[in-house]
Amino acid sequence: MTKLDCTVSTCVHNSEKCCCKSGILVEGSEARDTSDTFCGSFEENRGGLFKNLFKTPEARLQVDCDVVRCLYNDDHQCRAERITVRGDGARASDQTECGSFRER
Numbered sequence: 001m002t003k004l005d006c007t008v009s010t011c012v013h014n015s016e017k018c019c020c021k022s023g024i025l026v027e028g029s030e031a032r033d034t035s036d037t038f039c040g041s042f043e044e045n046r047g048g049l050f051k052n053l054f055k056t057p058e059a060r061l062q063v064d065c066d067v068v069r070c071l072y073n074d075d076h077q078c079r080a081e082r083i084t085v086r087g088d089g090a091r092a093s094d095q096t097e098c099g100s101f102r103e104r
């Protein structure tokens with residue numbers, strides 16, 4: 001399980017720079033750079049009012065990942081202790097990225 005710091009404050013699952021999902025999917029099967037990766041679990045918080053009303057941030061979560069060229073990727077799972085997902089102000093998945101990508 002990976003500790004996730006997430007700065008995508010426009011995502012409905014984000015609370016206190018953490019993710020409230022029990023698992024996420026990071027995508028970018030052809031990625032060679034951080035900017036080619038993105039969080040496939042992003043969902044824009046359109047209303048804002050009901051954001052995370054009944055949710056609590058997860059300390060650690062399952063990170064499935066399609067970025068097979070990343071050093072931390074092991075059979076489509078992230079093995080990093082801690083990762084950062086970035087994309088402040090994002091309105092769509094492709095405006096987010098895994099800031100912890102390291103090319104093997």
Ligand code: SF4
Nearest residue numbers: 065070072073078098
């Ligand atoms: S650190 Fe690498 S393996 Fe982990 S989520 Fe980011 S891109 Fe995927």
